[in-house]
Amino acid sequence: MIQIDGVSRTFAGRRGGEPVEALRGLSLTVATDETVAVVGASGCGKTTLLELICGLQRPDAGSVLSPPAALMPQRDLLLPWLSALDNAGLALRVAGFARQRARDQVQPWFERFGLSGFEQARPYELSGGMRQRVAFLRTLLAGKPVLALDEPFAALDAITRAEMQGWLSRALAEEQRTVVLVTHDVEEAVLLGDRVLVLSPRPGQVVADLAVDVRRPRQRTDPAVVELRARALTALGVPA
Amino acid sequence: MRRWLPPALALVVLLGIWELYVKASGVNSLILPSPTDVLRALIDDRGTLWHNLKTTGVEIVCGIAIAAVAGLLVAVLLHFSGVARRSLYPLLVASQAIPIVILAPLLVLWLGFGLLPKLIVIALVCFFPIVVTTLGGLQTVEPDLIKLLRTFDSSRVQTFWRVELPSALPGLFTGAKLAAVFSVIGAVFAEQAGSNSGLGNLLELTVSNLETAEAFATVVVLAAFAILLFALLTLAERRALPWVHRQRETPTR
Numbered sequence: 001m002i003q004i005d006g007v008s009r010t011f012a013g014r015r016g017g018e019p020v021e022a023l024r025g026l027s028l029t030v031a032t033d034e035t036v037a038v039v040g041a042s043g044c045g046k047t048t049l050l051e052l053i054c055g056l057q058r059p060d061a062g063s064v065l066s067p068p069a070a071l072m073p074q075r076d077l078l079l080p081w082l083s084a085l086d087n088a089g090l091a092l093r094v095a096g097f098a099r100q101r102a103r104d105q106v107q108p109w110f111e112r113f114g115l116s117g118f119e120q121a122r123p124y125e126l127s128g129g130m131r132q133r134v135a136f137l138r139t140l141l142a143g144k145p146v147l148a149l150d151e152p153f154a155a156l157d158a159i160t161r162a163e164m165q166g167w168l169s170r171a172l173a174e175e176q177r178t179v180v181l182v183t184h185d186v187e188e189a190v191l192l193g194d195r196v197l198v199l200s201p202r203p204g205q206v207v208a209d210l211a212v213d214v215r216r217p218r219q220r221t222d223p224a225v226v227e228l229r230a231r232a233l234t235a236l237g238v239p240a
Numbered sequence: 241m242r243r244w245l246p247p248a249l250a251l252v253v254l255l256g257i258w259e260l261y262v263k264a265s266g267v268n269s270l271i272l273p274s275p276t277d278v279l280r281a282l283i284d285d286r287g288t289l290w291h292n293l294k295t296t297g298v299e300i301v302c303g304i305a306i307a308a309v310a311g312l313l314v315a316v317l318l319h320f321s322g323v324a325r326r327s328l329y330p331l332l333v334a335s336q337a338i339p340i341v342i343l344a345p346l347l348v349l350w351l352g353f354g355l356l357p358k359l360i361v362i363a364l365v366c367f368f369p370i371v372v373t374t375l376g377g378l379q380t381v382e383p384d385l386i387k388l389l390r391t392f393d394s395s396r397v398q399t400f401w402r403v404e405l406p407s408a409l410p411g412l413f414t415g416a417k418l419a420a421v422f423s424v425i426g427a428v429f430a431e432q433a434g435s436n437s438g439l440g441n442l443l444e445l446t447v448s449n450l451e452t453a454e455a456f457a458t459v460v461v462l463a464a465f466a467i468l469l470f471a472l473l474t475l476a477e478r479r480a481l482p483w484v485h486r487q488r489e490t491p492t493r
Contacts, residue, residue: 090392
């Protein structure tokens, strides 16, 4: 379980500018094995929230309690000198696995994730969707109880993004992990989350906490999905 | 082939104008030899030129190798230690302002006419570009990538070996390519300060004997050697770091 209690975080302004208050008194809990989607406008402290959960930053006030978390950054950031297989096994190599043992561990996942035949491909030979799948696999295989996903599909085109949302939804259904998914796409949040948390603009605070009681696989045209999307948008201050 | 054509044509045109000017103006070949005079000197003196090129070539290749190893080590030190970076980097910059013309004769005075003072001069000239470009590569690794590795519990040393060092290799090659060009100038200064063979030594002799065509021929050999080194390093880079080129050719997304 992740417990965040009254967390504030302020960054010193650049070159003597005004300090930037990213989060103010933010509280939220995420149950074990729950997928929480956090939505908010750009620059509402979403990335800061993930970095607090991952232990990459300390809060100025309040407390963050979280099991170990692995990050999936916005861009895939695959290493160009490694094959797709070795990129996906990066966390295993860091954990001390020998090269071949790491590859053996990753191989079955390539089949499950529809990456068969691309084991030896270099990142620049992969499509955007495949790169994102390899990047997700890399984070998944770190074996941490919590996955912190930072706008994983923001860089993809609309069609690939829709495919990848369906794919991630299936992948998460099979994996018992606690997931915090940050996105600026309200529809994505409703499609993927067990709960949708809406953050206010800077300084970020939770302004709505919506449970998504819709069976998976979810359709974007499902009236319940459309309604939740409208409620989230209203909470964001966007006229529906 | 297309890429060869424009520089080759430009060279031919320039040499043609030069040749015509020398022929038309009747200028003394001791003052300005024509391209054909230089070509003749190249052919006539090929034995001497080759012999001296071997000396200078060894100095340059060894000098660059020393600078590459030392440059990489110093770049890594500066990368890991903020104290070292703040205290040593300005000194490194200052060291580049010492004129080699002053330093080279002093080194000969201290260390004699052998190989060592040449290696020091060449390595000094090559060291700085290698440190700067390698350090640049080490320091511009994506911060998000470092964060990702931290969530994988990667130690500082692991992150260095797995991500930072491979990221810095293109910078190291860029530095070495710059060094290849500077090294030739360094070698000439070092040999002119005191030596009994080498192209710089030959240049010193031919200039003072007013063998101008021979001096030009020596410069041609030096330039060709610099181009050869540059091309070899470019080739080695493509072989060793194939992703650098492939990535540039294909869109990343």
